[in-house]
Amino acid sequence: MKPQTSSFDKTGDTHPPAGGPLSGVRVLDLTSIAMGPLATQMLGDMGADVIKVESPQGDAFRYSAGGRSPGMSSTFLNFNRNKRSVVLDLKDAKGVDELLSMVKLADVLVHSLRPKAMRKLRLDYDRLQALNQRLVYCGAYGFSEKGPYAGRAAYDDIIQAMSGMASIQADPRSGEPAYVKSIIADKISGLTVVNAIVMALFERELSGMGQAIEVPMFETMAAFNLLEHMTGEVFSPPNGEMGYARLLSTQRRPYRTSNGHIALMPYTTRQWRRFFTVAGHPEISDQERVTDAAVRNREIDALYELLARIVAAKSTEQWLALLADEDIPHAAVNTLPDLLDDEHLRAVGLFQPVRHETEGDMKALGIPVAFSRTPGSIRRLAPALGSHSSAEVLASWNVHG
Known part of the structure; x- marks a missing residue:
């Protein structure tokens, strides 16, 4: 185009x-x-x-x-x-x-x-x-x-x-x-x-x-x-409540940095482990709540809360530079006017x-x-x-x- x-x-x-x-x-x-x-x-x-x-x-x-x-x-x-x-x-x-x-x-x-x-x-x-x-x-x-x-x-x-x-x-x-x-x-x-x-x-x-x-x-x-939020009601009888826990987490949001916000979403086990290592907390990367997907899903609120505390210690620019080559999904939080100047959309x-x-x-x-x-x-x-x-x-x- x-x-x-x-x-x-x-x-x-x-x-x-x-x-x-x-x-x-x-x-x-x-x-x-x-x-x-x-x-x-x-x-x-x-x-x-x-x-x-x-x-x-x-x-x-x-x-x-x-x-x-x-x-x-x-x-x-x-x-x-x-x-x-x-x-x-x-x-x-x-x-x-x-x-x-x-x-x-x-x-x-x-x-x-x-x-x-x-x-x-x-x-x-x-x-x-x-x-x-x-x-x-x-x-x-x-x-x-x-x-x-x-x-x-x-x-x-x-x-x-x-x-x-x-x-x-x-x-x-x-x-x-x-x-x-x-x-x-x-x-x-x-x-x-x-x-x-x-x-x-x-x-x-x-x-x-x-x-x-x-x-x-x-x-x-x-x-x-309902595609993702039907969850337990997919089965008869139900085997759990409705609602995809990760999406409904009260901690799921753009995270505040020291001078703004950033979108950050480690998703796979490799991405979660890499994030904690890059962020300077390698001791967390080997915890079961990070390495086991089932445990991670159960404790997603606590993990997102921990992520938020870590992100707050650096500026948006520092995080964007730190994560640039790490293959961990992240982005700046654009305003609508920002889209008009986005280099990719212009290109x-x-x-x-x-x-x-x-x-x-x-x-x-x-x-x-x-x-x-x-x-x-x-x-x-x-x-x-x-x-x-x-x-x-x-x-x-x-x-x-």
């Missing part, structure tokens, strides 16, 4: 050669906020032609903080590149007809409306599948239609609370639950949407048939959290300087995933509301078969 400067026209478009791994895939995006837009942006980054179908009011993320002009917030810009924007009023028959004309030629439709709303609009899978048997139809919303929570409103905070995420982030002193300071449920669910759609497209190449997909946030995040081109016709100079986040033959690309910056039309989309799709 090499740094490059690109210019975009008034619709936010540029036209480098196509060729991403999803080149030729046509996606109708009826999502808003974060989960769905992240998923469809990733499909677009990999070459798919993504049509963002918006109401006349537009995606609510257009109006979040950090924009230079109305309807083009920084968060919207970061979640909606490589898309064309078509405004349709789906409460009006004309808007529905325009959408259906695109459905006939689309490969994927992904929506974040509640299924009841899609049925009311007569945009449920059964109807659309009758128009296009190859359509992959993905619903991405809060709760599965199969359970009693079906149809409930859901946003990231609600899913963090319900999935156990907020409880395991609890302050160890007060016990108060806390949210991860990231829309992590939206992002993880968005990644799951991408996985599901790509798998369905692969299967379609074998069967010739599309299918309906449901990606509910609650179930996705519950499964995500791989994570921040792409671009110029948007209406928003001016910007830093676009590059594409972290690298393909040797069919790399993704930034072909369009996030579009202004309604900067394209269904007629334009249909004309381009019909031209290319």
Whole structure:
């Protein structure tokens, strides 16, 4: 991924050669906020032609903080590149007809409306599948239609609370639950949407048939959290309490040095033994709680507390120099602004300087995933509301078969 400067026209478009791994895939995006837009942006980054179908009011993320002009917030810009924007009023028959004309030629439709709303609009899978048997139809919303929570409103905070995420982030002193300071449920669910759609497209190449997909946030995040935290409840009857002890240790945190903080994580027996030797405490490296993984896991709180006391005796710079060649996982604790100056991120081109016709100079986040033959690309910056039309989309799709 090499740094490059690109210019975009008034619709936010540029036209480098196509060729991403999803080149030729046509996606109708009826999502808003974060989960769905992240998923469809990733499909677009990999070459798919993504049509963002918006109401006349537009995606609510257009109006979040950090924009230079109305309807083009920084968060919207970061979640909606490589898309064309078509405004349709789906409460009006004309808007529905325009959408259906695109459905006939689309490969994927992904929506974040509640299924009841899609049925009311007569945009449920059964109807659309009758128009296009190859359509992959993905619903991405809060709760599965199969359970009693079906149809409930859901946003990231609600899913963090319900999935156990907020409880395991609890302050160890007060016990108060806390949210991860990231829309992590939206992002993880968005990644799951991408996985599901790509798998369905692969299967379609074998069967010739599309299918309906449901990606509910609650179930996705519950499964995500329980992978390591189910522990004793994996067995019937249970053979212990839930919760991965190392992760829930009250001593697990960035450690205070004499002048700041450092992230430090000896993990293997060799790494633990090497840390105590390098730190000037070789007598500890031969103790059973260091050399025996089972004992180490039982006494992890005490080991982390000991580690914290040792780390406090030196500066951050001293520790970074001391550990540099020891193959013990460690790092400085970056702030968000630090990332903009990180030498590694600069070298791989994570921040792409671009110029948007209406928003001016910007830093676009590059594409972290690298393909040797069919790399993704930034072909369009996030579009202004309604900067394209269904007629334009249909004309381009019909031209290319």
